[in-house]
Amino acid sequence: MEYTWDFTVIVDAFPVLLRGLLVTVELWVLAFAIGLSLGFAVSLGRISGRPWVNAPAIGYVEIFRNTPVLVQLIWFYYAFPIVLGQQLSPFTAAALGLTLNTSAYCAEIFRGGIVSIARGQWEGAKAIGMTRAMTMRRVILPQVMKRMLPAFTNRGIELAKVTSLASLLAVNEIMYQGRLLSSTYYRPLEILTVVALVYFVLIYPGSYLSARLERRLAARD
């Protein structure tokens, strides 16, 4: 292969890539934080005995888990505005799609964790006069958090990667900037390799910590 690497373009492109990285991180943190809280709320619906709460929660989770994320993002950008009667910015549409998608997965993690706690724990708390909310906060969640941590970390890693799909809605995150720059400089090999490396540097610490944490928790039990 006769190819002369030229990494000087990276120096020129770096500020733009960095701005892209910032948008990626923004998208990631936003979707994860809101997705977690929303997912918790949905999981409460999932474990509710009332069918009119339970059924919509199941539907919500299943729709987001059984359709491609890319379809969801494109739907929120091109189709949802028609329902809404108002155009969404690419960032808003992508953030919305990623958040709701993440919340559906998080809901299942929360649900699985919560139901894994024996019924006796609820009864023990109930018998001393604790409300359901108190029991959830003081008795159930502290016990499941440990169990759910690896699953949530995996979710976070998955989400970081999936944010790159937002580039297809022209959200100016790092993947989008990378593609743009590589056609500007005609240097896709250098630029896209660096983009991949940036993702790796962003994500690897998380997955490393998660693996270590998992081992430590496993050793303790």
Added chain:
Amino acid sequence: MDETVIRIRNLHKRFGDLHVVKGVDLEVKRGERIAIIGASGSGKSTILRCLNFMEMPSEGTIELDGKLLGTEGRANGGRAGRIYSEAELCALRTRVGMVFQQFNLFPHMTVLENVMEGLITVKRTSKDAARSRATEQLTKVGLLDKLDAYPGKLSGGQQQRVAIARALAMEPEVLLFDEPTSSLDPELVGEVLRVIHALAEEGRTMLLVTHELGFAYHFADRVVFIADGVVHETGTADEVLKHPKRERTQAFLARFTERAF
């Protein structure tokens, strides 16, 4: 002394199509100790669990200190029944404590924290006051040396004594024991029964569902024999356990070959 603390009228409990409790009336006087006995599946535990609403009664009323619990209304199924708010039930459960067969201690909290939990979250006691009251109760059940241990490190008998301390800390007017020794190894039963016996000496109002007929005999002012979801025979320990009048009671007692009383 003759004051009625709990009055149950026409209590029914159905689990789907299964009719477990079929019209029970029972009065509990202050300071009275009642042992509820009967075969497995007779509904005796369910009756007890309805008293602090671990199970919601399908029908019937429960009065505590002369006050009828719940309000008239239509329940989920549209049948006329009583409606209970969470606030009312939580308040009620601080007055009617319960000890379970499986202890149900919180494994992520120490022994002391387990006993303090209700005081802090429900009664909003200050941490210091909660700690001293919890310590007091744990001393009473003989576990002062285990305050900082986690439940997982304790024997079944010790765990059950923590559970008793946890219930006592709330200063309930009535204590319910749901087969408190059934899941214990035989050599650990004694220590738990001794604690329950000591509480009986204090004149506490207690209801005990048990298979330990020997203990029931010494413990109870009154024994209630449950069969097929109804009160089949009731009377003093002597009347029911030594001179049962009804055939079904006699048949049940005959199955306990070792009668320790």
